[in-house]
Amino acid sequence: xxxxxxxxxxxxxxxxxxxxxxxxxxxxxxxxxxxxxxxxxxxxxxxxxxxxxxxxxxxxxxxxxxxxxxxxxxxxxxxxxxxxxxxxxxxxxxxxxxxxxxxxxxxxxxxxxxxxxxxxxxxxxxxxxxxxxxxxxxxxxxxxxxxxxxxxxxxxxxxxxxxxxxxxxxxxxxxxxxxxxxxxxxxxxxxxxxxxxxxxxxxxxxxxxxxxxxxxxxxxxxxxxxxxxxxxxxxxxxxxxxxxxxxxxxxxxxxxxxxxxxxxxxxxxxxxxxxxxxxxxxxxxxxxxxxxxxxxxxxxxxxxxxxxxxxxxxxxxxxxxxxxxxxxxxxxxxxxxxxxxxxxxxxxxxxxxxxxxxxxxxxxxxxxxxxxxxxxxxxxxxxxxxxxxxxxxxxxxxxxxxxxxxxxxxxxxxxxxxxxxxxxxxxxxxxxxxxxxxxxxxxxxxxxxxxxxxxxxxxxxxxxxxxxxxxxxxxxxxxxxxxxxxxxxxxxxxxxxxxxxxxxxxxxxxxxxxxxxxxxxxxxxxxxxxxxxxxxxxxxxxx
Amino acid sequence: xxxxxxxxxxxxxxxxxxxxxxxxxxxxxxxxxxxxxxxxxxxxxxxxxxxxxxxxxxxxxxxxxxxxxxxxxxxxxxxxxxxxxxxxxxxxxxxxxxxxxxxxxxxxxxxxxxxxxxxxxxxxxxxxxxxxxxxxxxxxxxxxxxxxxxxxxxxxxxxxxxxxxxxxxxxxxxxxxxxxxxxxxxxxxxxxxxxxxxxxxxxxxxxxxxxxxx
Numbered sequence: 178x179x180x181x182x183x184x185x186x187x188x189x190x191x192x193x194x195x196x197x198x199x200x201x202x203x204x205x206x207x208x209x210x211x212x213x214x215x216x217x218x219x220x221x222x223x224x225x226x227x228x229x230x231x232x233x234x235x236x237x238x239x240x241x242x243x244x245x246x247x248x249x250x251x252x253x254x255x256x257x258x259x260x261x262x263x264x265x266x267x268x269x270x271x272x273x274x275x276x277x278x279x280x281x282x283x284x285x286x287x288x289x290x291x292x293x294x295x296x297x298x299x300x301x302x303x304x305x306x307x308x309x310x311x312x313x314x315x316x317x318x319x320x321x322x323x324x325x326x327x328x329x330x331x332x333x334x335x336x337x338x339x340x341x342x343x344x345x346x347x348x349x350x351x352x353x354x355x356x357x358x359x360x361x362x363x364x365x366x367x368x369x370x371x372x373x374x375x376x377x378x379x380x381x382x383x384x385x386x387x388x389x390x391x392x393x394x395x396x397x398x399x400x401x402x403x404x405x406x407x408x409x410x411x412x413x414x415x416x417x418x419x420x421x422x423x424x425x426x427x428x429x430x431x432x433x434x435x436x437x438x439x440x441x442x443x444x445x446x447x448x449x450x451x452x453x454x455x456x457x458x459x460x461x462x463x464x465x466x467x468x469x470x471x472x473x474x475x476x477x478x479x480x481x482x483x484x485x486x487x488x489x490x491x492x493x494x495x496x497x498x499x500x501x502x503x504x505x506x507x508x509x510x511x512x513x514x515x516x517x518x519x520x521x522x523x524x525x526x527x528x529x530x531x532x533x534x535x536x537x538x539x540x541x542x543x544x545x546x547x548x549x550x551x552x553x554x555x556x557x558x559x560x561x562x563x564x565x566x567x568x569x570x571x572x573x574x575x576x577x578x579x580x581x582x583x584x585x586x587x588x589x590x591x592x593x594x595x596x597x598x599x600x601x602x603x604x605x606x607x608x609x610x611x612x613x614x615x616x617x618x619x620x621x622x623x624x625x626x627x628x629x630x631x632x633x634x635x636x637x638x639x640x641x642x643x644x645x646x647x648x649x650x651x652x653x654x655x656x657x658x659x660x661x662x663x664x665x666x667x668x669x670x671x672x673x674x675x676x677x678x679x680x681x682x683x684x685x686x687x688x689x690x691x692x693x694x695x696x697x698x699x700x701x702x703x704x705x706x707x708x709x710x711x712x713x714x715x716x717x718x719x720x
Numbered sequence: 721x722x723x724x725x726x727x728x729x730x731x732x733x734x735x736x737x738x739x740x741x742x743x744x745x746x747x748x749x750x751x752x753x754x755x756x757x758x759x760x761x762x763x764x765x766x767x768x769x770x771x772x773x774x775x776x777x778x779x780x781x782x783x784x785x786x787x788x789x790x791x792x793x794x795x796x797x798x799x800x801x802x803x804x805x806x807x808x809x810x811x812x813x814x815x816x817x818x819x820x821x822x823x824x825x826x827x828x829x830x831x832x833x834x835x836x837x838x839x840x841x842x843x844x845x846x847x848x849x850x851x852x853x854x855x856x857x858x859x860x861x862x863x864x865x866x867x868x869x870x871x872x873x874x875x876x877x878x879x880x881x882x883x884x885x886x887x888x889x890x891x892x893x894x895x896x897x898x899x900x901x902x903x904x905x906x907x908x909x910x911x912x913x914x915x916x917x918x919x920x921x922x923x924x925x926x927x928x929x930x931x932x933x934x
Binding site: 474477480660661662665666667678679681682683684685686689690692693694696697699700701703704707708710711714 | 757758759762765766767770771774814818819863864871872873876880881883884885887888889891892895898
């Protein structure tokens with residue numbers, strides 16, 4: 178008897194030991210131990226030394242130690258040493274506002290036929306309101322001279338304002354005004370001496386305000402990224418890696434890496450180990466294509482799902498972003514005057530000159546297959562106004578190895594189109610003849626389309642449009658990445674619209690499940706009836 | 721019936737019992753985690769369920785190879801040879817005679833541990849359902865490395881269906897345990913190795929408990 182008890186305990190002990198042996202590696206692979214995931218290790222190596230150094234102190238440059246009376250003079254001083262800078266810059270999209278290097282190709286770009294569904298159009302640089310973001314001095318567009326300080330101004334000093342003040346004070350006869358002009362002159366000199374590499378604010382002045390204001394266009398780029406914490410952006414966080422934009426958007430001959438309209442940011446994803454001169458623009462550049470711990474199922478996702486899809490759980494996490502802009506509501510008056518109505522987040526929900534808006538915070542992205550390219554509907558393309566016009570939309574096929582499931586902000590809009598020619602229209606907005614002054618849409622369109630050289634029939638209506646903005650910034654710390662069940666779940670999957678693949682947890686086959694469960698239920702019922710039968714019929718007669 | 725004295729024989733060796741209970745535990749955990757992965761319910765968390773499911777599945781697959789080796793070297797595979805002899809008697813027993821309190825038509829012995837119905841059921845499980853489940857499971861696990869070899873929906877469909885069939889088996893199996901001489905008779909047999917049978921069958925002396933005990 179003793180022997181038997183021993184053997185039972187022995188058996189139990191053996192079973193438990195075996196099970197523990199099997200389960201322990203599985204438990205060891207739990208995420209809290211993922212400290213040394215290969216992707217993090219590689220990325221840390223890639224960005225180890227962040228010290229920038231230079232052999233030049235601009236404060237000591239003789240040519241910069243003089244009185245400047247205009248921005249153009251500063252630029253001339255810059256190019257007297259940096260002889261090729263302006264020539265290089267003239268070839269970039271930041272200058273031409275055309276996606277193609279060929280200047281006669283006007284198809285894509287703010288200086289071409291591109292429209293969006295925010296501030297609608299750049300009108301071939303004729304809408305002067307847009308030129309605040311062009312990189313020439315004094316909003317002269319490509320006719321002007323390069324404003325190096327648009328990007329290289331490290332002090333935050335407002336040169337435009339300073340020069341207009343100086344002009345004002347100089348024309349004044351008051352000696353005190355002359356004194357003040359001199360003071361400003363000193364400030365200009367000081368600011369010029371501080372030129373340097375672009376920081377987040379330089380890029381952000383335009384890109385955080387894309388579409389006409391803070392957070393209007395992107396959703397993953399707004400002024401909250403000027404000084405973000407790492408919870409908002411794990412790379413740019415001032416309490417984290419403190420990256421500037423150019424840490425990833427690397428530059429060759431003043432061409433800055435990044436997507437340009439329909440052109441993807443890179444032709445193929447490569448890590449710096451595969452190609453050390455590749456731009457650092459993709460996540461894979463530093464983190465590789467197998468960033469998670471080796472036994473992690475997550476690594477099996479990287480050929481289908483973008484890093485962004487899981488690691489940016491939501492966008493506009495600090496500042497709200499605009500989700501809808503309805504131009505058809507523009508023009509309403511209050512007491513015969515244009516007005517502004519503020520709503521949630523202290524953001525305008527109505528402006529007479531712009532129409533109706535909707536703002537949202539902590540927005541959950543929409544997900545689409547994306548190979549890095551976007552299709553664009555320009556002012557020269559024929560549309561079907563009966564359908565929602567996709568002004569900008571991701572391109573990607575399941576079979577394309579460059580395609581990943583990617584997060585997007587989908588901005589919805591209503592904007593004017595030509596009822597006869599079936600084309601989106603490009604009204605002039607700013608200036609004395611622009612819509613914002615005249616509130617006459619028909620006239621604004623006539624003037625606007627003339628700048629593009631696209632004929633306008635004289636009849637317009639408003640079409641529903643969508644504009645897809647890829648979400649790639651605001652990467653959250655890893656502990657805030659999506660849980661599996663944000664997608665692998667029956668009812669509320671974030672990927673509910675991507676139906677051309679089988680996802681465990683989300684998908685099932687009705688027939689298979691029905692047959693299976695009927696068999697299980699059948700077994701249960703049979704067993705139950707059989708047991709009850711035995712109990713009642715044979716009751717007491719057993720043994 | 722009263723003439724037949726129940727005796728205990730040593731029916732299941734230590735290895736068989738170990739394998740049985742290991743397999744039982746694995747199957748139960750795999751079903752619990754598998755159904756969570758399938759989206760049927762939320763219990764221990766999807767990610768944990770996937771990890772445990774993958775690990776247990778692979779471990780089982782590896783150990784199953786040893787089991788198959790054991791099965792053939794010991795000749796125990798013969799226990800699974802299907803037979804129609806007395807099959808209908810057994811079916812009649814479970815469908816009718818059991819309610820009358822009549823004895824089981826087939827007695828267990830070391831040479832025939834399974835009655836004809838069990839043979840058929842276990843052969844189906846061991847030679848059909850489990851291998852299919854293991855192969856589809858392995859291909860499912862390796863899906864990403866075997867790009868385009870076999871479609872995931874088909875794999876997942878088969879894997880789910882067989883899993884539910886196994887759950888069906890588990891329910892019937894658990895119930896059948898209670899049909900022994902006493903409600904806990906069979907389960908005691910699988911724990912200790914000693915199963916109670918009636919003396920009618922030809923049982924060799926060395927097999928009986930009395931002999932071993934002395």
